[in-house]
Amino acid sequence: MTLGMINAHPVVHAKKERVARSEDLHSDDALDALDVFDILPPVASSICFLLDLSTELLEFDSVRDIKDPEHPYSLEQLSVLSEESIAVDEKLGRIKITFTPTVKHCSMATVIGLCLRVKLIQSFPPHFKVDINVSPGSLADEEAVNKLLNDKERVCAALENPSLRQLVDECLYSNELYSL
Amino acid sequence: MELLDGELELREIQKLEGHTDRVWSLAWNPTGTGVAGMLASCSGDKTVRIWQKGPSGSWDCSAVLEDTHTRTVRSCAWSPSGKLLATASFDGTTAIWERVGGEFECVATLEGHENEVKSVSWNASGSLLATCARDKTVWIWEAQPGNEFECVSVLQGHTQDVKMVQWHPFLDVLVSVGYDNSVKVWTEDGDDDWHCVQTLGEAGSGHTSTVWALSFNSAGDRMVTCSDDLTLKIWDTSQNPSETSGDGSGSWSHLCTLSGYHDRTIFSVHWSRDGLIASGAADDAIRLFTESKDRMVDQPSYKMLVKREKAHDMDVNSVQWNLKEPKLLASASDDGTIKIWELSEVSK
Numbered sequence: 001m002t003l004g005m006i007n008a009h010p011v012v013h014a015k016k017e018r019v020a021r022s023e024d025l026h027s028d029d030a031l032d033a034l035d036v037f038d039i040l041p042p043v044a045s046s047i048c049f050l051l052d053l054s055t056e057l058l059e060f061d062s063v064r065d066i067k068d069p070e071h072p073y074s075l076e077q078l079s080v081l082s083e084e085s086i087a088v089d090e091k092l093g094r095i096k097i098t099f100t101p102t103v104k105h106c107s108m109a110t111v112i113g114l115c116l117r118v119k120l121i122q123s124f125p126p127h128f129k130v131d132i133n134v135s136p137g138s139l140a141d142e143e144a145v146n147k148l149l150n151d152k153e154r155v156c157a158a159l160e161n162p163s164l165r166q167l168v169d170e171c172l173y174s175n176e177l178y179s180l
Numbered sequence: 181m182e183l184l185d186g187e188l189e190l191r192e193i194q195k196l197e198g199h200t201d202r203v204w205s206l207a208w209n210p211t212g213t214g215v216a217g218m219l220a221s222c223s224g225d226k227t228v229r230i231w232q233k234g235p236s237g238s239w240d241c242s243a244v245l246e247d248t249h250t251r252t253v254r255s256c257a258w259s260p261s262g263k264l265l266a267t268a269s270f271d272g273t274t275a276i277w278e279r280v281g282g283e284f285e286c287v288a289t290l291e292g293h294e295n296e297v298k299s300v301s302w303n304a305s306g307s308l309l310a311t312c313a314r315d316k317t318v319w320i321w322e323a324q325p326g327n328e329f330e331c332v333s334v335l336q337g338h339t340q341d342v343k344m345v346q347w348h349p350f351l352d353v354l355v356s357v358g359y360d361n362s363v364k365v366w367t368e369d370g371d372d373d374w375h376c377v378q379t380l381g382e383a384g385s386g387h388t389s390t391v392w393a394l395s396f397n398s399a400g401d402r403m404v405t406c407s408d409d410l411t412l413k414i415w416d417t418s419q420n421p422s423e424t425s426g427d428g429s430g431s432w433s434h435l436c437t438l439s440g441y442h443d444r445t446i447f448s449v450h451w452s453r454d455g456l457i458a459s460g461a462a463d464d465a466i467r468l469f470t471e472s473k474d475r476m477v478d479q480p481s482y483k484m485l486v487k488r489e490k491a492h493d494m495d496v497n498s499v500q501w502n503l504k505e506p507k508l509l510a511s512a513s514d515d516g517t518i519k520i521w522e523l524s525e526v527s528k
Contacts, residue, residue: 127493127515129444147389151359151390152445153298154359157314160252
């Protein structure tokens with residue numbers, strides 16, 4: 001893509017320190033948000049899901065290191081994606097992600113959303129259903145972006161486009177250099 | 181019409197495996213061979229598979245149509261004679277395959293759409309083919325001798341990606357549905373002059389999100405549409421006989437909306453010869469609806485007859501009733517499989 005930089009001066013936030021995974025993962029109680037941040041995707045504020053800790057779910061780490069298409073910092077560092085924005089219902093096999101693009105008119109929002117979708121497809125069992133939305137009020141044409149990101153046929157067709165696929169792959173796989 | 185008494189269920193007859201990616205669409209051959217016919221399926225693996233019931237009674241893959249499309253094959257449709265199969269692909273082309281014995285040969289490639297072709301449909305006589313694409317257009321092609329196809333019209337009107345086109349069961353009336361939430365009816369004025377005679381649902385009774393599919397009943401006086409807005413809508417053209425100009429294009433009106441039955445996108449809907457409406461949705465379930473015989477209500481209404489949860493492990497993309505055996509249903513899924521079902525009474 002030959003677009004100019006849309007967000008030339010992003011605000012960068014310090015990365016949250018990763019807590020080493022605790023061995024004691026068999027609690028049946030509702031979990032403290034901080035504890036689960038590094039173990040499993042946390043719950044949305046108003047809904048509480050019971051999570052089965054004995055299953056091998058890939059966690060929030062798998063998405064927060066995705067590189068923003070325009071900058072070398074990860075999505076978490078740019079506050080595009082924060083803890084509150086992921087909800088996983090393991091029993092139903094549903095994931096709901098809400099992300100905040102860095103600028104209101106971000107045309108990269110659809111690419112970021114695509115990256116999130118691809119990463120989640122790669123990280124979770126295939127029967128999981130993923131809904132991806134931009135957080136309300138974060139984007140001028142958020143309805144249009146949400147509709148596109150959740151149209152399975154449009155997503156499939158987009159990912160068959162070699163240059164778009166290449167961009168998505170670059171965002172997903174070049175995060176190792178910047179995860180310090 | 182043969183009616184079954186008692187509680188009904190969809191009994192799984194067989195699971196057809198072979199595709200290596202999601203299966204998007206199915207089409208039963210209208211003539212076919214054997215008792216129940218021939219089924220075509222198309223997939224994200226860029227191939228089309230033909231399935232037939234073998235001597236043992238089980239369905240086997242009798243042909244794989246490959247090395248033609250370079251991207252997902254999204255939709256397929258048999259000509260009324262059953263001799264030709266049209267396949268629509270994300271590669272922007274529509275291929276025409278001719279059946280010669282058990283083999284299939286690609287005899288034509290229709291080009292012209294600017295991007296992914298989403299759907300293809302033959303008219304009742306097999307003289308016309310319609311295709312639609314993400315380029316927001318609907319193309320009408322005329323079948324000519326020697327497997328030649330000529331584009332006779334490019335229909336503009338949709339403001340977004342067109343998801344499906346379907347010809348009326350016996351009139352040269354075309355309906356298209358799409359991402360712009362609309363349902364459009366197209367007819368010809370004579371001399372290849374096609375235009376949109378009606379856009380359904382503009383007055384508030386229409387869908388509020390992408391319309392994915394439509395299906396006519398066998399009488400051709402009703403159609404059902406399904407949408408991302410989680411509803412099915414039934415439309416009717418027999419209420420104002422004075423307004424119909426005899427070509428079926430006049431005054432389709434909203435009859436009823438089936439809401440509250442689905443909680444995820446409905447990708448496919450198909451109306452059987454016996455009047456049963458099957459739906460396939462993103463919650464992995466298949467549902468059957470029928471007209472309610474409730475005499476208390478003046479307006480025709482529809483009710484859910486069967487709900488088959490976990491019909492597949494993933495989204496159901498297509499449901500198609502067999503054209504000769506009306507109790508046989510085929511379904512296709514993101515899980516890469518196709519299932520054959522039989523509507524039967526629940527054994528007590």
